[in-house]
Amino acid sequence: MLKTYCVASGRAPMTLSEIVxxxxxxxxxxxxxxxxxxxxxxxxxxxIQKAALCVLPSGKRNPHQRRIPRALLELVEVxxxxxxxxxxxxxxxxxxxxxxxxxxxxxxxxxxxxxxxVSHRIGAYxxxxxxxxYLHAGxxxxxxxxxxxxxxxxxxxxxxxxxxxxxxxSKTASACTKTSWVRIEMSTLLTxxxxxxxxxxGVVES
Numbered sequence: 001m002l003k004t005y006c007v008a009s010g011r012a013p014m015t016l017s018e019i020v021x022x023x024x025x026x027x028x029x030x031x032x033x034x035x036x037x038x039x040x041x042x043x044x045x046x047x048i049q050k051a052a053l054c055v056l057p058s059g060k061r062n063p064h065q066r067r068i069p070r071a072l073l074e075l076v077e078v079x080x081x082x083x084x085x086x087x088x089x090x091x092x093x094x095x096x097x098x099x100x101x102x103x104x105x106x107x108x109x110x111x112x113x114x115x116x117x118v119s120h121r122i123g124a125y126x127x128x129x130x131x132x133x134y135l136h137a138g139x140x141x142x143x144x145x146x147x148x149x150x151x152x153x154x155x156x157x158x159x160x161x162x163x164x165x166x167x168x169x170s171k172t173a174s175a176c177t178k179t180s181w182v183r184i185e186m187s188t189l190l191t192x193x194x195x196x197x198x199x200x201x202g203v204v205e206s
Contacts, residue, residue, distance in 0.1 A: 064114070101115050133154075
C-alpha cells in the first residue's frame with residue numbers, strides 16, 4: 001500500500017484514500033462553488049471575462065493566478081473574446097483546452113496551470129468537462145510516483161487505493177508550502193484523477 005508523508009509536520013504516513021478524503025473535506029465545497037459560479041454566468045462573454053480574470057465567487061482573484069499582473073489577464077481575456085465563436089464550437093474539453101492554449105499559451109507569464117484553469121472555468125460554462133487528468137509542475141512530480149509521465153493521463157491507470165473517488169479540477173503544489181509539497185501533491189493527483197462515477201451521484205464533486 002503506497003503511503004506518503006507531510007515533510008514539514010512529520011505526520012504519519014497516509015494512504016491514498018486518506019489523502020483524497022483529506023482533500024475532499026478541506027476543498028470540495030469551495031471547488032464546487034467555483035465551478036457553479038461559471039456555470040450560471042449570463043452569457044459566454046461574461047463567463048470568458050471572469051474565467052480569464054481568474055475571479056472567484058467572492059470577487060477575489062484565484063490564488064493560483066495571484067502573481068499574474070492584471071494587465072496580463074486582461075490580455076488573456078481579449079484574446080479569448082476574439083475567438084469566442086471557436087470556443088463555443090469545441091466538441092470536447094480537450095478541443096476547448098487546445099484552442100485556449102493556442103490563443104494564450106504563448107503569452108509570457110501565462111503557464112500551463114493558468115491555461116488549464118481558464119479552460120476548466122470556461123468549460124464549466126459550456127458544459128465541457130475533462131476526461132483526462134492534466135498535469136502541471138506539482139502534479140507531474142506526484143504522478144511520477146506512479147510511473148506516469150506526459151501532459152495528461154487516463155485516471156483509470158491509478159492504483160486500487162484511488163478507486164471510488166471522483167475526478168476533480170487540477171490543482172498544483174503552487175498553493176502550498178514547499179515543505180509540505182509531498183503530501184499536497186499526492187492529494188492533488190488523486191483528487192484530479194478521480195472517476196466521474198461518484199460525481200454523477202452527487203457524492204464527490206469538486
